[in-house]
Amino acid sequence: MKTVEITTDKGYSISANIYEAPQSKNTLIIASATGVKQSYYKKFAEFIAQAGISVVTFDYLGIGKSLKQPLKNLKNNTVDWSKNDLSSVIAYAEKQYPESKITLLGHSIGGQLIGLSQFSTKAHKIILVAAQSGYWKFWNGFQKYKLWSYWTAFFPLLIKMFGYLPSKKISGMEDLPKNVANQWGSWCLSPNYLFDHVEEQNLFFKSITVPLISISIENDPFAPRKAVEWLAEKYENASVKKIHLIAKDFDTHDIGHFGIFREKFKDNIWPMLQKEVG
DSSP: OOOEEEEOOSOOOOEEEEEOTTSSSSEEEEOTTTTOOGGOOOOOHHHHHHTEEEEEOOOOSSGGGOOSOOOOGOOHHHHHHHIIIIIIHHHHHHHHHHTEEEEEEETTTTHHHHHHHHGGGOOSSEESSSSSOOGGGGSSSHHHHHHHHIIIIIIIHHHHHEEEEEEEEHHOOOOEEEEHHHHHHHHHHHHGGGGGSSGGGGOGGOOOEEEEEEEEEOOOOSSSSHHHHHHHHTTTTTTEEEEEEOOGGTTOOOTTTTTSSSGGGTTTTTHHHHHHHH
């Protein structure tokens, strides 16, 4: 593995880890979940690289190694994570590996950001892992109203107090720049999620026409199946294949929203994903 700094069109750099496979004809780019550092995907990336596929992971601006100043000073929003960060990583991979076919893997919000980057149309395949609409009414029972209260009251108060969203204190995930959290929150309160807020010229979901695999996970507390399927349908011109993972099929009691990338699944789920990439 090597670490590189990729300069965006806005002049700032983001940190990326490159797992090169000799003579690879395919490159996998992993777009992380919200508040998840690229290092979380390290073992999975190594597994894919050992199968002969080069992998690029990266930290969005304000996360992990791409946090190079006080978080409260950052002005970037969620769309910028796609328009600037993801787009720059795709452009880097295209330049560094011109003969390689690019596959994009979007985990959670990463799968949403793919549809917000014009550069995503350069991919030959897309894999969405628990990528969903965050609209609060997709959840049921108490969880639904808890999410509503978070986005209408609790999170805005924390952002006002700290100048950013202190996610580490709440969930253990990385803290978020205030504009990222505020924009994401406005999406989560809207029935059409980001489509109620992002201008049409900045939406590229319909421009993606390649094979797309959407993976939902049984009892995923962060991505209900219906929310995952809703997002997949927004890629209406792609050739969509839906896969629903059930824990008992993999000899476990629970997979979870983040579990796919844990090493415990290296003998079953990881080979399945590797086959889809390569």
